[in-house]
Amino acid sequence: MDKYQYQAVRIMEYVMLVAAIILIIFGKITGDTFFLRLATEALIFGGLALSVDLLLGIVGLLSLGQALYFGFGAYLSALILRDWVPSFWLCILLVAISSAILGWVTSYIALRSKGVYFALISFGLAQVFAKSIYNTRALGASDGMVGVPIVQIPLPFLTLNLGDAITFFVVTFILMSCIYFALKYFLYTPLGRIWGGVRSNESRLPYLGYNTQTPKRIAFILAAIVAGVSGALYPMLRGFVSPELMYFSVSGNAVITVVLGGVGTLIGSLFGSSLLMILKSIIGTLTFHHHIVIGLLFIVVVIFAPKGIVGILCTKLKERATR
């Protein structure tokens, strides 16, 4: 990451923080929670995009099936909260551990191959899981699961009620910030550097003494945890889950989000998700065919701004510095 990209990322972080504060103040003053719930959903899908960016932008693995872990987290969260105990912390903990195990197991299938084959295997894995759930009556089959209760989060001095849109937004924002900064921390460790080596020239690493499967597996498991935990928040917000959460449209949207925000920047995923959500809701009020517009937007971004919004900002900063 050069100094301009570093600056661009820092600016985006502040933009996200300021936007969040404005949203909270707006929600508090007007009592209108529509935008807050929209922003919360954007952050949740931003978490999924973060996991895609970890694999794609940092390690160089294009996953077309990351929705598998997102959907898994969502279903497990719904099951725990609805049928067992409505505990936020227990739910997040169990989903994180289970997603790690699922990521570890599936990594032995997905990481057997590289490049386009990895993309196809990740896609295939998600399809298998999605169709299995679609045909499982105990999990609600095609209808999914409804009736997930509103969750309370007990803290030492207060109890947070996730039924309140502002509270839910703040909790999601804090959780996503923690995930974001944790992933960002890894970028500045030797492990992050090895990930960069895998992305840049994987075949060279064995001659420097590295077995490349282990760092790739660590990234794959981390990405599964991030996607799973993000998914766990979904039923808490919407009160239901459905097999569509594991479909290709969700995985594909996450890839579009990452490209729109800026591949390999992490913050671009959260920003891109927010932008995509705004665009969808604006375009959605004008036409039912908003997918066409989103598809066109993706093409335009790939052609004219392949490094996404962070890339555009980076170029502007460079131009300003050299002027």
Added chain:
Amino acid sequence: MSLPILKAKNLSKNFGGLRAVANVSFDVTPLGVTSIIGPNGAGKTTLFNLLSGLYIPDEGQLLLEDTDITQLSPVQRLACGMARSFQITNLFFDLTVEQNLQLASQKLESWTNLFYATSKSKLALKRAEELIEEFKLEAKKDEPVAFLSHGEQRRLEIAVTMALYPKILLLDEPTQGMSQGDTHNTSELIAELSKTVTILLIEHDVELVMDLSKHVIVMAQGEKIAEGNPHDVRNNPIVQTAYFGETE
């Protein structure tokens, strides 16, 4: 005469019906430069890949200081003290010079340091700094490798292989595509390095090989046809025939 650091015994490798390397045996003694030369298609690169672990020989044995490394992977061979460079520059092009060298030096650290901030990997950072200085890359240390000149990239390629203090360094055409000036500088660099590490060199530039080497192995059509000191090899009629063809 000192004991050999590397012993190749009857190494052979076939690709389908093609016998790329046939019963090649030789010894490499410590320090200095030992070179492998031969005309195009002689099997030099296949032999080099057998030595570095990219290929496993169909027959034969390879000993590094009496340790049998014949079946070992490149990762395991590096742990035994054998490092290699590549004929076509093979670096991490979107990482900076410093990051390339830190990545190459990271194996000096405990694996637990992988999860702490890079600044905690003191040994790796120190080694990277030493290499930047030794290979005169100070001015370019923050540049992505893709922005370096060809000569600088080739220099970095050697620096990367030196990161883990190897006992033997396999250099695959280190001056390939270099200008005359860069070739001269690299030649001096190899001569300097060979005082502290054993170097096995594959090189097309016969003059460079003759200037640098203490021992030369000549290959043709997958077989070793001659070996000896540069003077003897230069005057060997079999070698002259292999390079220039039969004289009437």
